[in-house]
Amino acid sequence: MSFNNILGQERAKRILENSLTKGTVSHAYLFAGEEGIGKKLTAITFAKALNCLNPIIAGNGDSCDECLSCRNINSLNHPDLTIIKKEGGDAKANTISELKRNFGDEDEDKESRSIKIGAIRELQRRLSLKPYEGKRKIAIIDCAEDMITASFNAFLKTLEEPSGETVIILITSNLHSLLPTIVSRCQIIKFNTLSNEHIKEILIKNYHIKEGEASIISSLSRGRLGRAVAMDYRSVCKLREEALKLVTASITKDTEYIFTESKRLAGKKEALPEFLNFINDLIRDTIVINKTGRDDHIINKDIRDKLEELSVKLKAPFIINMYEAVHKTEILLKKNANPQLAIETMMMEMGGIRDDRFQ
Ligand SMILES: [Zn+2]
Numbered sequence: 001m002s003f004n005n006i007l008g009q010e011r012a013k014r015i016l017e018n019s020l021t022k023g024t025v026s027h028a029y030l031f032a033g034e035e036g037i038g039k040k041l042t043a044i045t046f047a048k049a050l051n052c053l054n055p056i057i058a059g060n061g062d063s064c065d066e067c068l069s070c071r072n073i074n075s076l077n078h079p080d081l082t083i084i085k086k087e088g089g090d091a092k093a094n095t096i097s098e099l100k101r102n103f104g105d106e107d108e109d110k111e112s113r114s115i116k117i118g119a120i121r122e123l124q125r126r127l128s129l130k131p132y133e134g135k136r137k138i139a140i141i142d143c144a145e146d147m148i149t150a151s152f153n154a155f156l157k158t159l160e161e162p163s164g165e166t167v168i169i170l171i172t173s174n175l176h177s178l179l180p181t182i183v184s185r186c187q188i189i190k191f192n193t194l195s196n197e198h199i200k201e202i203l204i205k206n207y208h209i210k211e212g213e214a215s216i217i218s219s220l221s222r223g224r225l226g227r228a229v230a231m232d233y234r235s236v237c238k239l240r241e242e243a244l245k246l247v248t249a250s251i252t253k254d255t256e257y258i259f260t261e262s263k264r265l266a267g268k269k270e271a272l273p274e275f276l277n278f279i280n281d282l283i284r285d286t287i288v289i290n291k292t293g294r295d296d297h298i299i300n301k302d303i304r305d306k307l308e309e310l311s312v313k314l315k316a317p318f319i320i321n322m323y324e325a326v327h328k329t330e331i332l333l334k335k336n337a338n339p340q341l342a343i344e345t346m347m348m349e350m351g352g353i354r355d356d357r358f359q
Contacts, residue, residue, distance in 0.1 A: 002062045003045055007202050008194045008225060009038050015189055016046050020061025025050065026187040027162040030144075032175040033191030036226030042191070043140045043169045047081055048073045050167060051134030069134055080134040082126055086115050086146035115147040120154045127158065127166050136165045144170040145177040152179050159185040193223025203228060216302050220281070239271060243278035244306060247322070250350035251313050258347040266340035272333055276326050283322050286311035317352065325349035 003013050012031070019025045029046075031039040045063070048070050049055060052063035063070050072078035123139055131137050141147075147155060159168070159182060170186060172178060194202075200218035202225065203209040209217065213233040220236060221228035242261075249257040265272065281299045288297045289304075289311040300307060314322075329346040333339060 002065045003049070003060060004062065006038055006042055006045060007206065008198060009042060009191055012042060012189050012191055016042070016049075017060035017062065020049055020055070021057075025167060027166055028159055028168045028170070028186040030170045030172065030175070030178075030183060030186035030188045031191060032172050032188060034193055034224055035173045036221075036224035036230075037191050037193055038225060039171045039173075039191050040140070040142060043171060044073060044076075046169065047078075047138045047140065047167075050136050050138060051078070051080060072133075078134065079132040080137045081140070082123055082138070083140045083142060084115060084119050084123060085142040115141065115143070115151050117148065117150040117154050120147070120151045120158075124154070124158050127163055127168075131165055136167050137163075139166070139168045141168070141170045144172045144182075145174040152182060156181055156185075194225055195223065196221075199223070199225055199228050209233070219299050219301060220278075222281075222299070239275055240278045240282075240300065240303075243275055244282055244303070244310070246347060247279060247282055247310065247350070248313070250322070250347045251318060253351045258344060262340050262343035262347060265343050266338075269333075269339050272339060272343075273330070276330055276333075279326050280323070282307065282310070283314070283319060283326075286314045287319060290314075318350070321352050322350045 003017060006013060031043060033039055048063035048065070049061055051069045051073065053067040053069050054064040056062045056064065065074075069078065073081055076083065123141075127137055127139060129137070141155075156179070162168070168186075170178075170182070175183070175188075196218045199221055200211075200214045203214035203217060204211060207229065217228050217231050217233060217236065220240075221231065242265075245257075246261060249261065265275065268275075285298050285300050285307050288294065289307055295301060295304070298304060298307070325346045328349075329342050332342045
């Protein structure tokens with residue numbers, strides 16, 4: 001994967017390519033933009049270009065994608081590349097090759113899903129060493145907003161006193177949650193969501209998805225190519241259908257369905273964030289239908305008839321309850337709350353039944 005293979009994000013690629021050809025690479029970058037739009041892929045591609053043994057100097061400074069360094073970075077197995085992610089769930093902290101180990105034991109913070117100070121201290125130690133194999137030591141910090149305060153403070157020192165051959169790339173989907181002192185020390189590169197048409201075109205051309213399916217997936221992806229590519233049409237339609245049923249059952253206060261469904265959904269924990277996205281999108285679409293009736297602003301255009309039925313039942317008090325309940329559940333699940341209980345409570349509250357278990 002080289003810059004040419006990254007679809008979209010022309011502006012971000014141009015800035016990075018220019019820094020490579022002009023020799024003006026910064027010691028710290030901040031890649032900011034929504035999730036699933038190519039920030040991490042671009043960071044790894046940039047890391048390859050920085051350490052490539054045969055870079056395309058005459059072109060855009062891109063990597064050869066073939067040398068030993070490129071191959072090692074492709075397999076995330078390069079001694080001079082460290083990737084730090086938050087701990088907890090499936091996003092466990094990991095680094096490369098011999099550096100694989102668990103961090104953060106010394107941190108007293110009780111939040112399980114975070115970038116802990118132990119990880120940052122280990123990173124500082126590694127960055128203080130000379131490059132082992134490549135030209136530069138590169139650190140990619142994914143979900144930088146998940147650094148706990150102590151980690152932010154420790155990291156600030158690294159940014160203030162960068163060692164010569166170091167390039168740090170922070171990745172965030174929530175720029176405003178980072179400390180201003182960190183942001184001000186980085187070159188900010190903003191990543192944008194893509195238009196539905198652009199995503200549709202990419203899905204058809206590069207992923208050979210049928211036009212009808214590509215059209216629906218691109219609309220559901222909300223401008224995030226990563227999300228679009230990860231979507232399997234049939235499973236997505238099924239999950240959306242289930243989300244629609246759940247919303248309806250909540251309105252009719254069908255408690256039997258609520259209990260059975262929350263138990264079933266608890267077993268599909270990894271699909272829950274997407275499931276909640278669908279609920280939000282469905283509620284949003286009913287508001288659009290009620291307020292404007294315009295087709296071009298509807299996300300789930302292909303099920304408009306079902307949405308019209310729902311929009312008749314979904315009145316203002318329900319809508320507020322629903323948004324609040326879904327938002328609360330998103331937070332609870334991030335905090336590793338019991339999924340069955342969280343979904344049960346959500347469905348009750350969506351239908352206006354007060355549930356105090358998570359108050
Ligand atoms: Zn190379």
